[in-house]
Amino acid sequence: MTTRRLRVHEWAGAGAAIAYFTTSLAQDGGLTGRQAYRLRLAADEITANIIHHGYHGRPGMLELEGAVADDRLWLRIVDTAPRFDPRTHDPTPRLDADPVEAREEGGFGLYLALQALDEFAYEYRAGHNHNVLIMCRPAQGATETGGKGGNDDGEHRTGRRRGAWHHRHRTSASAAGGRVPDQA
Amino acid sequence: MEFHATLHVEGASANIRLVGELDSAAAPRLNELITQAAEQEVSRLVLLMSELSYMSSAGLRCIVMAHQKLGSDVDIVLVGTTPPVAETIKLTGLHRGVIMQDPAETR
Numbered sequence: 001m002t003t004r005r006l007r008v009h010e011w012a013g014a015g016a017a018i019a020y021f022t023t024s025l026a027q028d029g030g031l032t033g034r035q036a037y038r039l040r041l042a043a044d045e046i047t048a049n050i051i052h053h054g055y056h057g058r059p060g061m062l063e064l065e066g067a068v069a070d071d072r073l074w075l076r077i078v079d080t081a082p083r084f085d086p087r088t089h090d091p092t093p094r095l096d097a098d099p100v101e102a103r104e105e106g107g108f109g110l111y112l113a114l115q116a117l118d119e120f121a122y123e124y125r126a127g128h129n130h131n132v133l134i135m136c137r138p139a140q141g142a143t144e145t146g147g148k149g150g151n152d153d154g155e156h157r158t159g160r161r162r163g164a165w166h167h168r169h170r171t172s173a174s175a176a177g178g179r180v181p182d183q184a
Numbered sequence: 185m186e187f188h189a190t191l192h193v194e195g196a197s198a199n200i201r202l203v204g205e206l207d208s209a210a211a212p213r214l215n216e217l218i219t220q221a222a223e224q225e226v227s228r229l230v231l232l233m234s235e236l237s238y239m240s241s242a243g244l245r246c247i248v249m250a251h252q253k254l255g256s257d258v259d260i261v262l263v264g265t266t267p268p269v270a271e272t273i274k275l276t277g278l279h280r281g282v283i284m285q286d287p288a289e290t291r
Contacts, residue, residue, distance in 0.1 A: 015207045015208065015209050019205075019207075019238075034267075034268060037238070037268045038268075040238070041238075041240060041272070044207060044208075044240050045240060045241055048207075048208050048240070048241075048242075052208075108241040108244045108245070108276050109240070109241035109242075111275075111276065112240075112241055112272060112275065112276070115275055
């Protein structure tokens, strides 16, 4: 099992580095274009939230570690910002606001991230937030349709489809499928 | 991929062509153009999105900001959104406040 790691200290250019990291990881896992897009979106939203609301744009530390294990791909994002579990974010007031111009501008990111993933786990340990993003790998032989990235539905053919942007939330990072290596 | 956006005002329509990837680093550029569009006497803001390959929630915030700056009398039209971008928009319900069109419908 090959493990990819990325450590980010400066926020300028962080988005591009994280995008490259998640795209490479998705390729390792043989994710479909749509899955790769969703993984990138989730990682982008969670790291942006950490940078802007956890560290308030000030210098900090982000560690990304990802690997492929059997039928899953996992990505762990670790930071030292104040404790925050993304699952506690309630987007309902923003999503329900009508008309659109009455909405607050923010608040969509974490909702999108959690919707995009197959599973998500969070744990706070030794002063570190651990966010674990999990995607189920498509079955071998599943192929993409459509010409543009994300215009596929490989899950549909694998029989693993659980609804569009289905997600499950675990109570702790170590509980996420039992295959995510523990990190000290 | 970098993000590029250009504004072209044609009559009562302000057209912004989006190319590349729209994330939190790129969003200020789009907000700047939306602000410029809001200073014009326009009844439509058209976002040409067929070349936009990625959009995070930062792009959604731009659309909400456009609504707030332009007001409810100005239609916001999204043309040619790619499937994953359209999926992101629909997931948050923002499609209810905009007009989503295929490029062929605008010809």
